[in-house]
Amino acid sequence: MKKNGSIRSEVLFSIKVIEAILFSSLHPVSAKVIKSKLPEDANFEELIDIIKNKYLNSGFNLYKVSDAWAFRTSPEVVNFLTVEKIVKKKLSKAALEILAIIAYYQPITRAEIEDIRGVSVGQNSIENLFESSWVEPKGHKRVPGKPSTWRTTKHFLDHFGLESIKDLPNFYELKSSGLLSRNIEPSLIKKSSLSD
């Protein structure tokens, strides 16, 4: 295959063909299919070996999958392909209500939350808040059934910029801010100093 130390041009061309086939193919390409594209006298194994070595230190390497071949990105650099995206989202209305009730009435059981809301609390609602580190269990209430009680976390305080749970505006502060008036106007909500 080699002549005076230089790879013959037919070999170079066959290599190009194999590279392009593997690059453009949706699936690993079988030896049979590749061979069908090459001249009869091509030494398939040798060509594959050359290609394998050529891409040994590349960002992608030649892999054998059963009797087929494919290029795959090198595991070394796979972490550089990760795209990091920040998704901004708000808590759902229900989750926010439950969180607010836990914040104001902690420690509190699920049943007590349901009492306050007047509707049942979905099985996952509190668990979701727990997984997002908003709330955490705080022991059990000493009543029949020993239900878990919940309280807010340090993450909760951090997120809302509160030093302690006592910094949440109390009932009278809410009332004087106008947030409790019956006919609360959207403009009032926005103007409210609480939004700052």
Add this chain to the structure above:
Amino acid sequence: MKKNGSIRSEVLFSIKVIEAILFSSLHPVSAKVIKSKLPEDANFEELIDIIKNKYLNSGFNLYKVSDAWAFRTSPEVVNFLTVEKIVKKKLSKAALEILAIIAYYQPITRAEIEDIRGVSVGQNSIENLFESSWVEPKGHKRVPGKPSTWRTTKHFLDHFGLESIKDLPNFYELKSSGLLSRNIEPSLIKKSSLSD
């Protein structure tokens, strides 16, 4: 970048990272995205040059599309590829002509395209090109009515294998012959008749 004739290992690793990023992406990847994955002191232009040369004689080559890069199979070996058929969307003769006019005259308004073609441009012609990602609006022309102007997209460049609009066939010849001017004003008529 070189030390004792050998490329430093950080450079080798950066090359691997770029190769992997470009290899794994279907669409051209912008310089900005690639740079975000490299060390701060990496010489991006030099790295891209090294990769471009490395794949000059491969089955796939590095193409620059505007400010982005992509691997594409080499046109040399196209006959050896059996690629899964891609839906061919035929554009009408008129649409192709409008596409070419937008490419050569961009940014250009619908009225100016009509001037060049001598016929009115159907309401949907440009919109169809837009929906197929060949053209995009580029602001408004500061003339009465503030008409939208159009330009070709990065996808257009990618499709025709052009690095920039200046690489359009005969772009400079057409420009220097005055044929790329929009208006036929008396002054222009005399000037360009001299330029021939």
Add this chain to the structure above:
Amino acid sequence: MEDVALSLNEDECQLNKNENINIGKDIFVLSLGEFEGPIDLLLDLARKQKVDLKEVSILDLADQYLDFINNAKNLNLELAAEYLVMAAWLAYLKSKLLMPTEDEGELSGEDLSFALSFQLRRLNAMREAVKDLFNLSLLNKDRFVKGNPEKEKINLFFQDNTCLNDLLLSYTSILRAKDTSEYSPQYKKLESVELALIRLNKMLSDNKEWEELSMFLPEHLFTKDIIYNRSILASTFSATLELVKSGKLELKQKQPFGKLFIRNNK
């Protein structure tokens, strides 16, 4: 982005698509529908002159176009207005070229024919450009993208956008909702006519003389509750009328808006 490949058929590249049109000959096949307007037709005619477009004789071109239009008219074909406008313009251009005038401020025949030739060359250049573009290495035809692009590994970071105001609004909405459920309207304190009747009956039992009605109001009439005070006045008067009607009481008034006097009717 859609993955589409543009294709250009060979027949779409044919610029000389109307080889069968012979101007001024006995065989005349007219198919205006193949032209995209008069400029397209003119370009086609210009290419028939088989010279560089720069060298095209505008005078010959005008003649050929006018012949074409006249033939169409003779065949009683309906011509679109734009073709007729162009014919009129070319006739004007022809007259300018044949009989040059020295009118300042008007474009000369040369200027006009250059403008037309420019327009034809410009459109022709774009038609050639379409062909040239499709001779490039096209994506998905000559060059291919990676067949199996790797799935972008995306790490999503959810950043919670909930602010304290959201929390407080949520809480206060709960409080307001609870408040509503316990809401009971407070009725104003009023004296009913029934109560006034009972009071009057008690007070009138042993009264035979005329007495002012105001004497029969309750002792502590002037409370702070003005509405209550007025209701007592109203109910006392209503009760009085009720008792008069049933014949238990007599009522008299000396003048309009004067004082009311009552006495037992027994």
